[in-house]
Amino acid sequence: MTWREVGFSGADWRLFTIAAVATLLVHIDAHIWNDIMDLEIDRHEKSRETGRDRPLVFGWATVDEYRRISGIITGLIVLLSVYLTLYRVFMPLLIILGFFFDYGYNHPRIALAHRPWTEWYIFPWLVVGVTVTVVYAATGLFSLLAFIVSLLHGLIATCFVVSMMRRDAVSDSRGGKRTSSVQFPGIPHSTLYGIVTLLVSFLVLAPLAWILGNPYLAYILVLITFILAAVTTIIGARIDQLCTRARFTSFPDFEMQANKLMLQQVGVTVVNAVAVSLLVLVSGGMR
Numbered sequence: 452m453t454w455r456e457v458g459f460s461g462a463d464w465r466l467f468t469i470a471a472v473a474t475l476l477v478h479i480d481a482h483i484w485n486d487i488m489d490l491e492i493d494r495h496e497k498s499r500e501t502g503r504d505r506p507l508v509f510g511w512a513t514v515d516e517y518r519r520i521s522g523i524i525t526g527l528i529v530l531l532s533v534y535l536t537l538y539r540v541f542m543p544l545l546i547i548l549g550f551f552f553d554y555g556y557n558h559p560r561i562a563l564a565h566r567p568w569t570e571w572y573i574f575p576w577l578v579v580g581v582t583v584t585v586v587y588a589a590t591g592l593f594s595l596l597a598f599i600v601s602l603l604h605g606l607i608a609t610c611f612v613v614s615m616m617r618r619d620a621v622s623d624s625r626g627g628k629r630t631s632s633v634q635f636p637g638i639p640h641s642t643l644y645g646i647v648t649l650l651v652s653f654l655v656l657a658p659l660a661w662i663l664g665n666p667y668l669a670y671i672l673v674l675i676t677f678i679l680a681a682v683t684t685i686i687g688a689r690i691d692q693l694c695t696r697a698r699f700t701s702f703p704d705f706e707m708q709a710n711k712l713m714l715q716q717v718g719v720t721v722v723n724a725v726a727v728s729l730l731v732l733v734s735g736g737m738r
Contacts, residue, residue, distance in 0.1 A: 452582065452597035453589040455735035462589045466538055470588030473531040474581045477549040480524045483517050484557035485564065490514070492626030535588055545584040552577050567631040571644065574612045578605030595662050599655050600727060603676045606648040607723050610683045611716040613644045614690045618709040621697070636698060639691035645684025652676045668734050675726050683719045686712050 453462045486493070486507050493508050506512045532546040556563045556573055563569040582601035586594045613631075616623070617640055620632040632640055652673050660669035690712050697705040 452586045452594055452600065452731065455596070455731050456586065456592055456594050457590045463538070464589065466535060467585060467589035469531055469535060470542075470585045473528055473535070473546065474549060474584055476524050476528050476531075477546075477553050478581075480521050480528070481553040481557050483521045483524070484553065484559075487514055487517055488557055488559045488562060488564065489626070489628070492622055492628055539588055539591060541593075542584075542588065545580065545587065548580050549584070552580065565628045565630070567629060567634045570609065570612050570616050570631065574609040575602060575605035578602070578608055596659075596731075599659050599662065600672065600731065603648075603652060603655065603673075604720075604723060604727065606651055607676065607680055607683060608720045610641065610645050610648060610680070610687055611713055611720060614641045614687050614709070614713050614716060617641055617690055617694050618706060618713065620694065632694070636694070639688065639695075641687030641690045642684060645680060645687045648680040649677060649684065652680060665734070668730075672727060672730060675730070676723065679719050679723045679726075683716045686716050686719070 453467060456462075486505070490507050493505050507514065507517065528546065528549075532542055535542040535546075552573065555561050556569065563573065579598060579601045582597050582604075583593065586592065586597045616630050617632045620630065620636060623630050624633045631638070656669055656673045659672065660666040663669050690709050693702070693705055693709050693712075696702055
């Protein structure tokens with residue numbers, strides 16, 4: 452997005468890198484607080500089947516150590532944002548938005564992660580926020596192109612997140628976490644979210660064509676998104692089927708099988724990011 456908007460020579464790649472590091476640190480801090488908040492829940496989650504390391508559960512670190520690490524990371528984020536503000540006046544608003552995603556979703560006092568439907572609307576806008584922030588830092592522009600394309604990618608990436616919540620419904624329920632999949636286990640969440648992604652890809656075709664000034668390029672971008680969204684929706688439907696089977700029968704391999712399918716969704720997300728990025732870059736000309 453940065454390259455297309457202003458060309459290679461027109462971008463400030465120093466600010467680009469600093470903003471990318473700052474958003475990465477916010478993301479790391481979010482994982483730290485998520486581990487703290489879900490500590491008791493994670494004790495019931497089958498980490499061996501899903502291949503996830505749990506430092507707090509395994510005793511590799513303590514909650515106090517995690518809090519201290521979070522404090523250091525937050526301090527670094529603030530310092531980086533102050534530096535970026537010297538060049539980009541609206542940067543504090545974007546960093547505050549990042550902290551909202553961080554603490555709003557993961558901090559125990561707010562704990563949106565423990566409420567239903569939040570994964571549906573938080574994560575697509577998280578992707579948008581990160582993309583718009585980094586592009587703004589590098590170009591000084593609030594890019595509508597970056598906004599729309601990152602929203603499409605965020606929706607595809609969230610298909611994986613919704614499936615993850617489906618997989619974790621049993622352990623979440625034991626830990627008192629009231630996610631969508633816990634509250635409404637009979638709804639095929641992964642399938643429905645994939646359908647939402649397909650519908651949105653159609654809705655953004657006209658504004659994307661207007662922004663690009665090239666309806667054919669917009670059509671190809673949307674077609675790529677639609678095809679990959681269809682693939683991840685089919686995978687999500689299989690996860691929904693596994694969840695239904697696990698609800699009514701003994702299914703000891705559920706977490707392992709669901710996790711394999713989720714990793715396939717992650718692969719689809721990566722393919723989408725690479726394909727769309729290359730298409731936008733090449734079509735815009737490598738200036």
